[in-house]
Amino acid sequence: MNSMDGAVILDKPAGITSFGAVRRVRSLIGGGKVGHVGTLDPLGTGVLPMLVGRATRLARFYLGHEREYVSGIRFGWATTTYDRDGEAVREPVDVDLERPVVEELLATYRGTLSQVPPQVSAKKVDGVRAYKLARKRRPVRLDPVSVEIRELELLEVDGSLAVVRCLCSAGTYIRSLAHDLGQEMGCGAHVASLRRTLVGEFSLENAHTLESLESMRKAGRIEEAVLSPLALLPDIPVHRVNAVEAAHIRHGRDFRISPFSSCSDAKMVKAVGPDNRLLCLGKAQVPRMYHPFVVFA
Secondary structure, eight states: OOTTOEEEEEEEOTTSOHHHHHHHHHHHHTSSOEEESSOOOTTOEEEEEEEEGGGGGGGGGGTTOOEEEEEEEEESOOBTTSBTTSOBSSOOOOOOOOHHHHHHHHHTTSEEEEEOOOSSSSOEETTEEHHHHHHTTOOOOOOOEEEEEEEEEEEEEETTEEEEEEEEOTTOOHHHHHHHHHHHHTSOEEEEEEEEEEETTEEGGGOBOHHHHHHHHHTTOGGGGSBOGGGSSTTSOEEEOOHHHHHHHHTTOOEEOOTTSTTTTOSEEEEEOTTSOEEEEEEEEETTEEEEEEEOO
């Protein structure tokens, strides 16, 4: 693996798509494979993890990771996109929110619930993205999906604006949450602002803005923004192998772990060679025997 294999955590600015952000980061690191983990709306800012080089092979392991958002929800009218960029679906009404009322409402949305994605979303209908159909004003029917909202906290109330923090499962739409809350209140609501603060192990603490990445590139230090593959998926234990075992792994051969190892009963391990580089993810086939099913060497 080289220094451009790993992850770059972007603090995405508003106004660009996740794919547009990938293109910017790819140009800054000098090309190669780059893929984002978890789409973030153009309106949204914050944590957008990107896997780089051979680390893109790890994308499957991030599909189900929790996300955390801080969102400003404006009550008084709903929009066609469920956020501030859409058109109002009816005349706005004046709303002066009361904190106890909002907190009582939020309590009913904690836990596992059925949620219908926004019509303007990346969900597919007969192989076509829903947002493409919606923009052509064609009917879009999306089935509800099961999501989990583990934490839903009211941070602030200011007139018609409620600021909430939401820790939720992958696949949860904050826009749909805002829309549903507005329907419950009988006045409509939409997302006025959205900032993602967490995706799995990635947080704003290790995120870079496009401007900071540009500065690092100009200074010849862009590789410092790339997290090592060994640092990714910290819940998977590390197993260190010798040079002979490393050579076997490079040829796709299974490897054995000592019964005295601290990770001998793990379902998956990260095999690391004598040079401290990640060789593969190994999956247990039989007790203490692992097959290299994602290889980096």
